[in-house]
Amino acid sequence: MIERFKSRPTLAAPRADTIAAVSNGPAILVLQHIACEPPGAYADPMRERDAELHAVELDEGEPLPDWREFDAMVVMGGPMGACHDSEHPWLAEERDCIGAAVRAGLPFFGACLGSQLLAASLGARVYTGETPEVGLLDVELTEAGRDDRVLGDLPRRFPTLQWHSDSFDLPAGAVALASSPAYANQAFRVGSTAYAVQFHLEVTSEMAAEWATVPDYAQALEQVRGPGALDALLGSFEKRREEMTAHARTLFSRWLELV
DSSP, rough: OOOOOOOOOOOOOHHHHHHHTTSSOOOEEESSSSSTEEEEGHHHHHHHTTEEEEEEGGGGGGOOOOOOSOOOOOOOOOOOOOOOTOTTHHHHHHHHEEEEEETTTTTTETHHHHHHHHHHEEEEEEOEEEEEEEEEEEEEEEEHHHHHHTTTTOOEEEEEEEEEEEEOOOOTTTTEEOSSOOOOOOOOEETTTTTSSSSSOOOOHHHHHHHTHHHHHHHHHHHOTTOOOOHHHHHHHHHHHHHHHHHHHHHHHHTTTTT
16 A cells, blocks of 8 residues: 555644644654655655654645644655646645745755745746656766765765656755756755755655556656556666665655754
8 A cells, every 4th residue: 555644633733732742753744746646765764753744635625734833844746737726726825835934944855846846936937848757767966966965875876766747947046966867957955954856766666556547647658658668667666666765765864864
């Protein structure tokens, strides 16, 4: 089963009465946009630190809580565009929430759509690229990425699962941390605690298989890899999955040190 974070307390009371009473670790707000994109391998480092995870599935109409009730925010991927407000009106409120939280210094981590939402929330352009980037593909750290305290322990070049059509310009003041030949902006940092990655390291075998059943994801896969490409992609993914999971733990553990 794909892990879903559905259990969370009511946030109407002050945080001391709702969160601190059940956990000595950080309270982390997790924003999801589709059930099959939970934190995956990123969840283990959070639980090892006794974090209290509060998942909100925005595509199901669940309301955004007050970000000031939390110690950090994690924003996952999804099939929609970061600015597709006409189809998903809640995106505008989410962008406003992210922008306010990051400007106030709340530690932030975004993956795929989460990276695009961070860019958009800080005024950068998000756009559809010429060709979807789908498959097991390497990204390479920039010089700043190699020196970064979160990404710096990763190899200079490492495999990732890519499954996106959109990209973004870097927000003003952001630091580029990783790139790929097709999409230059693969990871960036804003300030000292806001991080975003376009790629996926967190994906489990079950998540990867379920993504292919999402129409937008399946269309991107066939556009790039041709009909029947799923088996080949899943085979390639399984060969590198343990390696990517290890990198996910390293990356996310380093970020959690900032929380």
